[in-house]
Amino acid sequence: MxxxxxxxxxxxxxxxxxxxxxxxxxxxxxxxxxxxxxxxxxxxxxxxxxxxxxxxxxxxxxxxxxxxxxxxxxxxxxxxxxxxxxxxxxxxxxxxxxxxxxxxxxxxxxxxxxxxxxxxxxxxxxxxxxxxxxxxxxxxxxxxxxxxxxxxxxxxxxxxxxxxxxxxxxxxxxxxxxxxxxxxxxxxxxxxxxxxxxxxxxxxxxxxxxxxxxxxxxxxxxxxxxxxxxxxxxxxxxxxxxAGALAPDEAADRLPAATGLRAVVSGSCSLATNAQVQQFRQQGGTAFAVNPLDIAAGQDVVAQALEWAAPRLAQGPVLVYATAEAEAVRAVQARLGVAEAGELVERTLSRIAAGLVQAGVRQLVVAGGETSGAVVQALGVRQMAIGPQIDPGVPWTAAVSPVCAGDTVHVALKSGNFGSLDFFTKAFARLEEQARP
Known part of the structure; x- marks a missing residue:
């Protein structure tokens, strides 16, 4: 109905x-x-x-x-x-x-x-x-x-x-x-x-x-x-x-079963995301750091990141991040300008995310509001179904992307300030929980 x-x-x-x-x-x-x-x-x-x-x-x-x-x-x-x-x-x-x-x-x-x-x-x-x-x-x-x-x-x-x-x-x-x-x-x-x-x-x-x-x-x-x-x-x-206009819906957060490879793309420089990136790496997670100065110098950072990720995706979630401490961010902004530095990173991370999805990633965590906007646009997503909560304020979603010939991609868009220390690993575990009968 x-x-x-x-x-x-x-x-x-x-x-x-x-x-x-x-x-x-x-x-x-x-x-x-x-x-x-x-x-x-x-x-x-x-x-x-x-x-x-x-x-x-x-x-x-x-x-x-x-x-x-x-x-x-x-x-x-x-x-x-x-x-x-x-x-x-x-x-x-x-x-x-x-x-x-x-x-x-x-x-x-x-x-x-x-x-x-x-x-x-x-x-x-x-x-x-x-x-x-x-x-x-x-x-x-x-x-x-x-x-x-x-x-x-x-x-x-x-x-x-x-x-x-x-x-x-x-x-x-x-x-x-x-x-x-x-x-x-x-x-x-x-x-x-x-x-x-x-x-x-x-x-x-x-x-x-x-x-x-x-x-x-x-x-x-x-x-x-x-x-x-x-x-x-x-x-x-x-x-x-x-008022009787809204009936209970216990299945409001149900999404299709998740498939495919897993990746995290992080552009947030918040304290919370910095700690989450550090935790992921300390726990043995595989990570690739994006340097905005390399992008500005004309290096093909997108190709470098995707080449790095290709042999590692099958072993578990990979992390591509431009997250940095406040002093490092200010140093980059001083050289490139605030707007230019942000746009360079967003554009690069969004292209990396699209490349990861083309390579078979169907479970994607994105950290940072501006980064999330750029990634979703790069994936050509127009509408998302909202699923189960990972942490307060951050749910999994399911969307159809033309980047992967109309396959369903599960995407979690995390505000930079949100999420527990182990958010990146917790996110994928949450999808597995929903799949269990």
Whole structure:
């Protein structure tokens, strides 16, 4: 029996999209993720939730706005009842955007210029992202004291989300503090009304645990636009279930059986991914390091990596990585420029990933949001089914790729900051578990 989508989501990067879709599937919503905005004439999609994955987090703000509005129009054509703009749980952005400009544009489109009201809540407690008194914490430290302060594209040096967002938006930004959230959905809704009466257009909402997300979720019933991290997907589905519009679906995360060879491609330079790469190598994993300076010097690093991998793939997962410590990243950026260094690495890793799939890899882990976007585009993937969770925020997906003559490829897109120390080996073990009867 086909379903009419209830929730339509716009994600500003590919790993964030699968992160959100993962939480929706875990909440029992059958979820389909598209890569980019589908053709508006493509017909209805059979799912409870739709997630449009964009690569708009670090592009110019006007381009991010245009892509997001195109995604909104397609979601509206599918008849969704609520729209969610999803960004990273570390609020990755700069004073120029893109979170504020995209939020403004979506509110304008849904309510009229300067009108409407929404929230901003990047909290994802399962991944140690919490908001208290409007300040974003990563684990036990403020965002500004975390490894995000060294991010090569969006260094986060201020944990005060009200202040960060106010610099990006034309609307007034307010706060729903935790003492209000703790009192429940009715108190939250009353605070929303008071803020709107005071001229506030966007409210940062505190959340330090999943119970808070459930309370917030109830208060968001009927709100046309929600902006948040993927944690909000824990609270939103309950509203449709309460209304009788969403039935339980115990098989929402079932994927086809995995086959083929295994590989990991890592472009993230986050502290978490650095540790995961080191752990994989220390445990005897086979790895090939990509040096951006070699690429810039004209070496055929793609051919070198694929030649290296060819005799090793049959022995187990191989890792190709450009992951590096913050000082090494800055040194490369100083020589090549921030944008050029990033594009060189993304383009090279995406071509390596496509070559690995052509060589028989059908189980592929990709680390890093920008890298994931480049890889999925190189594989020609347009739509992904969302499967079982590996770690909070990271599921396996199944997609059809023209690179391998339409075979199914299982792909895990991991945000740089996510995953346990042994994530790379755990990921493949998770696929084996699902295959068991």
């Amino acid at each position: 086909s379903r009419r989508p209830l929730l339509g989501c716009i994600a500003d990067d590919f790993t964030g999209a699968t992160d959100l879709a993962n939480n929706l599937v875990r909440s029992g919503m059958r979820t389909v993720q598209t890569i980019g905005v589908p053709d508006e004439t493509g017909g209805p999609v059979d799912a409870d939730a739709l997630v449009v994955a964009l690569k708009s987090r670090t592009i110019p703000a006007d381009e991010a706005v245009a892509q997001s509005l195109a995604a909104l129009r397609w979601l509206q054509s599918q008849g969704v009842q609520q729209v969610c703009f999803k960004y990273c749980s570390t609020f990755d952005s700069t004073p120029a955007g893109n979170i504020g400009p995209v939020t403004d544009a979506l509110l304008d489109a849904l309510h009229g210029p300067g009108q409407g009201f929404t929230i901003a809540c990047p909290a994802f407690p399962d991944n140690q992202r919490t908001v208290f008194k409007g300040h974003l914490f990563v684990g036990d430290v403020l965002l500004s004291d975390s490894g995000m302060r060294h991010h090569p594209l969006t260094p986060m040096t201020d944990a005060n989300l009200v202040r960060v967002l106010q610099a990006q938006t034309q609307r007034r930004v307010g706060l729903v503090p935790h003492e209000v959230v703790a009192r429940g959905a009715e108190a939250i809704a009353q605070r929303f009304a008071a803020l709107q009466a005071d001229g506030v257009g966007i409210a940062v909402v505190d959340a330090i645990g999943n119970d808070d997300l459930y309370r917030i979720g109830v208060a968001l019933a009927g709100m046309p636009l929600v902006t948040a991290g993927s944690g909000i997907a824990i609270g939103l589905p309950q509203n449709w279930r309460t």
